[in-house]
Amino acid sequence: MAAAAAASGRSPSALASNALVDAVASLSSSAAQLVGGIAAETAGYWAQRFFNRVVARSLHIDYYRHLADAAVNYEQWHAAAQMLDHLHGQDDWKADATSPLYEWRLVQDRLYQLQKARATHDIDAMLFTLRTSMTRNLGNMGNPQLYMQALTGTKRLIESYVDEVALQLEIIADSGSTPWTIDDAFDFLKNTQTAYGRTALLLSGGATFGLAHIGVVQTLLEQHLLPKIVSGSSVGSLIAAVVCTRLDDELPSFALPEHINLDVFESEAERAQPWPRLQKIVRFLRDGVVFDPAVFSAAIQDNVGMLTFQEAYNRTRRVLNITVSSSTAFEMPRMLNYLTAPNVLIWSAVVASCAIPFVYQPAVLLSKDSRASDTMWETSQLRWIDGSVEGDIPIARIAELFNVNHFIVSQVNPHVIPFLDRTGNPGPLRRATARLADVALCEVQHRCQQLKQLGLSTVAGQSLLAITSQKYIGDITIIPPFDLSDAMGLLSNPDARLFNRFCHLGRHAAWHLLPMIRNHCKVELTIDRLLNRLRA
Structure with missing residues (x-):
């Protein structure tokens, strides 16, 4: 270094300082490249995750929503609806029995009693539990809100309960698997049909x-x-x-x-x-x-x-x-x-x-x-x-x-x-509009009733009163x-x-x-089918 310093006319300390600066600059450049590469890799990774999680998911949702809207039969619609439920995470919601919308513990307990009676072949216990549980709305499980979350069904606990009731009715109707006669099974199903009620369209x-x-x-x-x-x-x-x-x-x-x-x-x-x-x-x-x-x-x-x-x-x-x-x-x-x-x-x-x-x-x-x-x-x-x-x-x-x-x-x-809500969960604007409509209808009904009491009502007035006061919805609309x-x-x-x-x-x-229609009607239709079979 002394010879180099003599040749360059610079002191050894100056040359050492310059070498150190060059080394630091080179190291800084390498470090910057490394940090930049890591940052780019990290940003690329999270950008890909964001795209897959948000953008691609949104594109998939739009795609399957389009398939559902364009479906020409129920099978096509149901396949698209299943994918939409999966993308929206509704599978987990259906698997989780808990919900404030119904008494899930009551439904769970009745299902357990039915399954226990069937497993032990206890026909008397089956009959008792069925008689005390034969309702479409056990524990409020018929709540329409339970069918507005997912497109393809509701809580699996509810579906399992309905399936179990239908299965046990089949067992009771099968004279070969019960100590009953056909007449006993027919009488039980007929009484159950009367207690359960019927559906009309x-x-x-x-x-x-x-x-x-x-x-x-x-x-x-x-x-x-x-x-x-x-x-x-x-x-x-x-x-x-x-x-x-x-x-x-x-x-x-x-x-x-x-x-x-x-x-x-x-x-x-x-x-x-x-x-x-x-x-x-x-x-x-x-x-x-x-x-x-x-x-x-x-x-x-x-x-x-x-x-x-x-x-x-x-x-x-x-x-x-x-x-x-x-x-x-x-x-x-x-x-x-x-x-x-x-x-x-x-x-x-x-x-x-x-x-x-x-x-x-x-x-x-x-x-x-x-x-x-x-x-x-x-x-x-x-x-x-x-x-x-x-x-x-x-x-x-x-x-x-x-x-x-x-x-x-x-x-x-x-x-x-225009005054009915198809979603089952109206927003604030629709709720406010519905309240205003109710106020207007009540006023019209009140005036029509006044004219009727005064003996001044016409056929048109009575018709208007009937139109504004009758019910236009059912259990399922x-x-x-x-x-x-x-x-x-x-x-x-x-x-x-x-x-x-x-x-x-x-x-x-x-x-x-x-x-919702299937869960509400499955037990009733099972009873009808079994009665027809026993009549034959």
Whole structure:
């Protein structure tokens, strides 16, 4: 270093200092590169985790949500819904029995008792536990909120309990595995059926929106969940009539537009005329209604046939109920079925139930006499109007006649669905809107009641009171998600595109509620099936 210092003319200490600086600079550069590399690797790792956890998950959710919305059958929808539940972590929620929404300890205890009785073949314990547990809402397990968390089901504890009850009913009905006779098993199941109650499907009015009922019925039929008791008002009466006059193997064709007469507002001949709207105006000024009732009657007869309520029940064993409202202020609304009006022609009941004021004329009810001739059902020649006016969802009357305590409602009335919540968990704005609507409805009801008490109420006033005061929902309410644009064709003949769209909306709305419907109805349907088997 001394020789180098002499050659460079610099002192040895200066050279040593420069070498140290170069070494430190080189070390700092290497350290910076190392830190930068580590930082880049760390940032890349967490960026990848963020992408996989948030961005990719969001993309997957959007993808499967699109698949669910585009599904054309329940299997496709269910597969997409399962993936959505998995991505949202709902599998863990279903596996965890605890929840403040129901008495999970009570359900767990009853399930344990049932499983213990079955494991020890203790038939007496099984019978006792079943008798004390036979309810759809044990421990509030029927709470709709329990079915709003996941798309494909609820708590596995609830599903296990329902499955266990159904299994033990099978064991009791199997005379080979119990000391009972067939008569003992039949009596037990019959008494259990009476105590448990029955389910009814109620189809609301709603003009062309009623085509969504077809999708609902189609879904319930495919899943073997279609109740034997069906009620319909207004357009719902048409769908109910078709369902209850056809056998199961005849119903699938009902969901095809080419197999149903859709000319319910205008005939093809009327549409072909140069001034069809002018004809409606002239008819309204002359008769007080917009559409020709003869055209509507012909379409209904084409779709329903010439069966009476009794004949339809004998053919399909389904109980058809149709509501009609009085066109006067002095007659009560009626619910027609094979018990209250066995000889009434179904098509005439549908025409009367669909007689919307100012749209169709009030209609008379026709019956079939002993000579198979059409006659007036009542000698007073009363005329009836739209069943939705006073009995859109006739819960009380059906409960009285047929031991029904569980109601599935398909609600499509355009003046009702804006006030109903499809999610089961409305936000603050919707809750505030609902409160304001309740206040307005209460005020309307109060004023109508005052006019009635003063003797100043008219038929229109009584109808308004009935519309605003009746109940429009059931234990399970299916509400198809219509758009505002759908309302443009409420009173016009639907084409194939609109028919398929509304059926699609009905199917999708029903798919979302199938887990709740299945859990609520599985025990009841098991009892029905076992009773039919024992009768054979």
